[in-house]
Amino acid sequence: MVSVQTLKGFRDIPPELAFKRGRAVALLKSVFKSFGFEPLETPTLEYADLLEGKYGGEEKLIYKFKDRGGRSVALRYDLTVPLARFVAQNKGNLTFPFKRYQVGDAFRAENPQAGRYREFTQVDYDTVGADTALSDAEIIAITASALEILNVKDFTILINDRALFGDLPKKAVQILDKWEKIGVEGVKKELAAAGLDAAEILRQSRDKKPTPRLEKIFNLLKSYGIEEKSWKFDPLLARGLDYYTGMIFEVKVTGYNGSVAGGGRYDKLISKVAGVDLPAVGSSFGLDRLMEIIPAETFADIPFRPKVLVTVFSPDLLDDTISIFDQIQGMGIDAELYLEPQAKLDKQLKYADRKSIPFALIYGPEEKAKGLVTLKSLAKKSQQTIGLTDLPKLLN
Amino acid sequence: MVSVQTLKGFRDIPPELAFKRGRAVALLKSVFKSFGFEPLETPTLEYADLLEGKYGGEEKLIYKFKDRGGRSVALRYDLTVPLARFVAQNKGNLTFPFKRYQVGDAFRAENPQAGRYREFTQVDYDTVGADTALSDAEIIAITASALEILNVKDFTILINDRALFGDLPKKAVQILDKWEKIGVEGVKKELAAAGLDAAEILRQSRDKKPTPRLEKIFNLLKSYGIEEKSWKFDPLLARGLDYYTGMIFEVKVTGYNGSVAGGGRYDKLISKVAGVDLPAVGSSFGLDRLMEIIPAETFADIPFRPKVLVTVFSPDLLDDTISIFDQIQGMGIDAELYLEPQAKLDKQLKYADRKSIPFALIYGPEEKAKGLVTLKSLAKKSQQTIGLTDLPKLLN
Incomplete structure (x- = not known):
């Protein structure tokens, strides 16, 4: 009996949605290009050991298998670790700062939920080899331009700096990141369960002031002409991934649960992957989430079907x-x-x-x-x- | 020791090439759209049994593994069998003829050679649910338009009909398909080795006249305004895949070894995959081969780097x-x-x-x-x- 069905957590993208996704991606690429970013494509399969040890507790979600040659291989889990691999492998031929974007599918064996798939499309843009407030601000400015070209209104970019959590244990940061999912009471409970002083941690975090680097970034965002209502300092923003080292941000859209984009500075990842010390900052849109919030007008100018x-x-x-x-x-x-x-x-x-x-x-x-x-x-x-x-x- | 390298047969596509590939794909999509074709995206992973038994002796090249749920899964081997699966699964909601295109990567554990990769990009366009000379001719007309928009000159579309091999054993057809690789002497040798009358088979094949269906197709190509020098009847064209049932074609470009596109009618494949009888015709460009022959002028209008x-x-x-x-x-x-x-x-x-x-x-x-x-x-x-x-x- 042949399986005439898609695998659990995988799906077909039917013509009209595929067309709109293609339009959205073309608009996003035009923004990246207008900032001097270049496309890069890395393979779907990598050596498994490249991916291992990079994603913390989520590691069990990697699609890993042995190929016919007995190599331990894995479907890519994100586009960031492969970028680090590419940069390490080609550093002699690249001009830094190296600015690239990539639109590609990543694979995670998660429990499928509404709107959450095991194969999903990421839109990444990163700058490797620059460590300035300007390179941080540029990534945020691109994010804002991308949302504007797609006609997404009412977005807020929440910005923080990992340095502000410098004195907190890693566990506490991971719990703070669950804020949105489990609410303030949930965070308090988990902090307490981890043997941490919940009240003190929350008070301390709430009262933090922007770092000097963040102040610089905020001024630059004004120079980029980004409206002040479109972004704000959020001392409680934590972001889950371990590898962030500086500025971090997430994009919320009014009426939409969860974030549609997020990123930050990760100065140690490339060195961890490849022993080459290169600072980096980047961000990623989840295309599936983005498609849910782009207004219809964005697709009106070029109709899907023939005239x-x-x-x-x-x-x-x-x-x-x-x-x-x-x-x-x-x-x-x-x-x-x-x-x-x-x-x-x-x-x-x-x-x-x-x-x-x-x-x-x-x-x-x-x-x-x-x-x-x-x-x-x-x-x-x-x-x-x-x-x-x-x-x-x-x-x- | 972490593997800071790509897997054997896999490669990164560096920025300038990625940019040009993106431009070429955008131009190809504009042609498909202008003929009323719609995009479709199917997943990278499928149930392994969907793919098994579809590709003849090449089956051992399928990237197959067990996922964490114990399912036998496989990376897609082409975009045609997944299309058949999609159509079977969604036939109640589709309007026929269903015309779709898909640009996607396929995976084959082949021995890597120059210009031959284990992950490679196919550009497919197919019409499902029509069995007319016009639907055959349209696929060829799209192929010619696609080459024209990319400024590829000096191409020849070789056209034949599988019906002309009706009285030949399958083995003989497979040997005839190796014509280009092993030459006429090689074909004679292999036919003889298979216990077939080589001289008779070659004589018979060479003398074949176009079928009435081919005659109709040729007239339609003229109506489409395709120059007569751009295509010709080739009674020895065989094409490797088992599933073709009618018109078949391949595109050769002067000075380039091998074909850059090929396709044909495959009326039984969807019924084989899914028990639904739907005639189909389609074609595919190999993007890697295509990139080798597209002239530089195609990429001159929009430069890769900022001004x-x-x-x-x-x-x-x-x-x-x-x-x-x-x-x-x-x-x-x-x-x-x-x-x-x-x-x-x-x-x-x-x-x-x-x-x-x-x-x-x-x-x-x-x-x-x-x-x-x-x-x-x-x-x-x-x-x-x-x-x-x-x-x-x-x-x-």
């Missing part, structure tokens, strides 16, 4: 009809040619209707005699006979 | 400099801001030079006093002081 179905009136007229189809494409109009020349016109129009193609073009013997075509609006249930050159203006 | 490096004359002027950077981006110009405000100007200019960024912008106290900026051409080693609004015309 017009070119019907085939009869097999005798097929050659002329193809030539008309060809001319329409030449006008830069996305069109579709009906593929069964024998089918009744009615069936063809129903096809256009089911696919929400707004117009149908008909070319029969009468149209041929006149050198014209008939354009039918399926929405308005109206039609008119026109010259082909009038098509562009009538389709809009 | 201008915005230098930071001194930390004091950083805020103003960021604001200038911001205005340049607002003009739609890809720019890069130098991230170390303390660095000497000379170091910053060297950075631009190493990255082949053609212009550097300088904003020091003198420029500030005049409300102007200095634009330095690194190629011409010349500079001029200008108003910011003059930038767009000077950068071209």
Whole structure:
């Protein structure tokens, strides 16, 4: 019995969503490019030992297996550790600061939940080899520009500095990071259970003031023209991953639970991976989450489906009809040619209707005699006979 | 000891190549869209039994393993079998003919050779649910349009029909497919070794005439305006995969060994995968091979690197400099801001030079006093002081 189904936690991305994701990614790439960032692609599979020891307690979620050559390999768990590997391997040929973006899938054997998949798309952008407030601020500025180009409003970038937790035990930071999930009472309970002074830790953390580095970053954000209402200092922001060393941030969107982007400075990761000391700062959008909050207007300018179905009136007229189809494409109009020349016109129009193609073009013997075509609006249930050159203006 | 290297047969795609691949894929997608094709994305992992029994003797090359839940899973081997699975699973919700494209990586544990990887990118486009000469011709027409938009000249589409091999044993067809690899003498030898009458098989095959279906397809290609020199009937074209049932084709490019695209009709595959009888025709570009033959002009209109490096004359002027950077981006110009405000100007200019960024912008106290900026051409080693609004015309 063959499994005609996707694996648990994996899914197909159907055409309309795939199209919108493609548009969103193209817009994001245009922002990265406008800041001088370059694309990089790393493989889906890596040696398992590269990934091991990098993700703390989550390590058991790595998709790991032995390949036919007996190598211990793993599906990538994120795009950051492979970046560190790439930089270590190619440092002699790279110009630093090296700024790259990557859109790619990562794999985690998590318990699938609503909106949480075992294969998911990350959009990463990182600067390697610069350790300045400006490089920190740039990553945040790119994040804001990306949200703006996607028309995402009402976002807040929460910013903190890991240095502010310098005197807290690691365990306490990990518990503080659960704030949103388990609430203040949950955090208090877990801190106490870990033998820590919950009241004192919360009080201390709440009262922290921005570090001098954060003050610099905040000033730079103003120079980038980012509205002050779009970001704020959050002394309780912790972020889960162990590897952050400086500025950290997360993006919240009003009405959406959880964060849609997050990142920070991780100056020791590359050295941990590869023994090469290179400071780095970066961030990542979760594409699935992002798709849930991008407003429809972002996808309105380029429609998903063709504007017009070119019907085939009869097999005798097929050659002329193809030539008309060809001319329409030449006008830069996305069109579709009906593929069964024998089918009744009615069936063809129903096809256009089911696919929400707004117009149908008909070319029969009468149209041929006149050198014209008939354009039918399926929405308005109206039609008119026109010259082909009038098509562009009538389709809009 | 951590493995700071890619796995055998896997590779990183460095920035410039990644950028060009992205451009090529965007152009290909625009062609698919202009014919009414829709994007679809299927997962990287599938149940192993879906893939098993579909690829003949190559089956041992499937990356197969047990996941933590004990399921037998596999990295996808191509994009066609997953398409068949998707269609079978969603047939109630799809409108047929269903035309989709997919750009995705496939995985095969082959012995790596020059230009042959274990993870490689396929660009597939298929029509499911139509069995007409027109749907066959459309797939070929899309192939020709795709090559044209990429400026690939001197291509020949070799076309044949599997029906012409109807009276030959399967083994003979597989041997004929090796024509290019092993030459006519090799084919004769292998046919003889298989106990077949080599001379007779070759004579019979060479003398075949196009089937009536092929004749129809050829006429339609003319209607699509495809130049007659761009395609030809090749009675010896066999194609390796077992699942083809009708028209088959391959694209050769002058001076390039091997084919860059190929496809055909496979009317029984979906029924084999899923017990649903749906005719299908499709084709695939190998992106790696394609990248080797696309001429440089295809990538000339949008440069890989930013046009201008915005230098930071001194930390004091950083805020103003960021604001200038911001205005340049607002003009739609890809720019890069130098991230170390303390660095000497000379170091910053060297950075631009190493990255082949053609212009550097300088904003020091003198420029500030005049409300102007200095634009330095690194190629011409010349500079001029200008108003910011003059930038767009000077950068071209």
